[in-house]
Amino acid sequence: MEKLRVIGTGGTIAATATEKGDKPTIGVTTLLHKIPQIRERFDSDPIQLLQKDSTFINHKDWARIAREAYHASAQGNKVLITHGTDTLAYTSAALSFAIQNPQTSIVLTGSMRLPEEPETDALKNLTDSAIFLLEGAKGVYVVFNGKVMTASRITKVHSTDVNAFDTVDGKYVATVEENRVVYQNKLVESNAQTNLADTFDNRVCTLKVTPSLPKDIFDAILDKGFKAINIAAFGTGNIPYTSSKGDPEKVLGGLLRKAIQTARRVPVVVTSQAAHGGVDLRKYEVGRKIEIPPMISGEDMSQEAAHVKLMWCLGQGMNLDEIRRSFERSYAGEITVG
Template identity: 30%
Template sequence: MKNILLLSTGGTIASAPTENGLAPAIHSDNILSLLDSVLYNYKVTTKDILSLDSSNIQPEEWKVIAKSIYENCNKYDGIVITHGTDTMAYTASILSFMLPNIQIPVVITGSQLPLLNPLTDGIENLRCAFAMAASETPGIFLAFNRKVILGSRAVKVRTTGFDAFESVNSPYAATIDSSGLHINHQVIKKVTGKCKLEDKLCKDIFLIKLTPGLNPEIFDMLLNMNYKGIVIEAFGAGGLHFIRRDLISKLEKIVQKGITVVVCSQCLYERSDFSIYETGKLALEKGVLQGYDMTTEATVTKLMWALGKTNDVEEIKKIFQTSFVGEVTIL
């Protein structure tokens, strides 16, 4: 019988109707009482660490969650975290970086309908999360709708559908069908040392989606606001306009001021590749970094983590050319 810790942070799964709409209301021990047969094979300990709509889970809360995992990872066979779906992919991604070499399964899940709703998807998601948490497969994962995703590859793609999350540019870490839990070990990074808590983050990161005709002066504003890093969702494989509105020259000035700029693609699938078009090559020459096939969530959180570790331009470049938790494919 595996010893599992259930950490509750709030979200829809723990919500109940109020006069102002759904809000987190039930605690982890209440969640436990609703699961019944799900828990027959596990010894479960519960702990409430937050009670928030996930829209309010920010870098400060990430540190609380990461610390709770780190303090308990040697006491349990696995950890399940209940979390709201809206920012779940960001949390799963940043935890992957903050807890390198985690030696147990840590599985984040939630639901599109509260556990108190008779049609909830939460019980099935928890069933999947507990199975993965008991699997002895180290890593940070997100479990939803009978699928398990690497924490650094998860993206929320639907607002209400039960199939809310997809694994982008990477196979699923595990799936569940009538014959049980099937783990794809080729997807999962091997543990190479002791787990560390690397929770120093740079919160001064800005994400901008490029649109045709975007005024390059927006980057002067960001410079004046003391941002340390910028992530740009560019066109296609990494296109940036430079005729009439010269983004390339502006980004060169930004990089010279010590701000790290990482460009990924607006396209959900496949990779950015600056070697294909003139605009991409020009951007690389000016010091812009590639996001390759990382999700936007992974790009943003990796940059927060990288700038929390160092301000050295070459070190940050090396970080973005390295896959730490399966977050990127470097060819």
């Protein structure tokens, strides 16, 4: 039988209804007993690492989960992680950066419905995860609502529906249909040495651009000790600016000018508020005013992956130039290069 390490962290997939609201109370061992594909096909070794609503998952938890998954994978185990959906996109991105080139399958899943509900998606997502794990695909993945997705590419697109996650480019590794895996794209696997880099620095701020946002917001962020900023810009990466009446091509001030000045001091990445499509700074006149460098294009990264990547880069001790270069490189499929 295949060896499987199952790491429980809480979330709706482990929750029951209480007088105070839904709360994670179900142990991961109890969940496994409900899934024949796991009982019959795997020699499973469960651990209840956390029991949290994922709202409370933080960067220290990412490191704990990463270490547990890394060591299990290094011993030849496939790994299944049950997790809440609110921050699943952040944790999956974090594990993608922390565990580089895993030599077994690491799968994260969760649910939007309580296991006790008649129309729960918990059992389907666990079953689909088991079916995909049997494929032996190396890497970190999220399995949810019949979709197998590269873990660094997902974003939550619905707050209540079972079809809660999508990828930023709308592409999936595979789908699970009638208990079989149907591949949609060629797997990209690496035989490079597996590495654990599980240190994150939480002094990163994601700033959502809004109409009339005061430019001194950047000073306020830096004054609070933040070391990097992810700007969630309009559309394809557009940030408002002001210009001279006599020379409209010359950017004199406004939010954009302050962003550029800030980018000379700390890493400032530009991503899109839109779930799909990414950043294209050559499309509109306003986008072409952004100076790359010093600012950093997030290209087609999700906001979650960009935020976590900044945390991870800072955690690895990278300086400003090193972080700029790191955003030109794909560590775990988080960005389309070339």
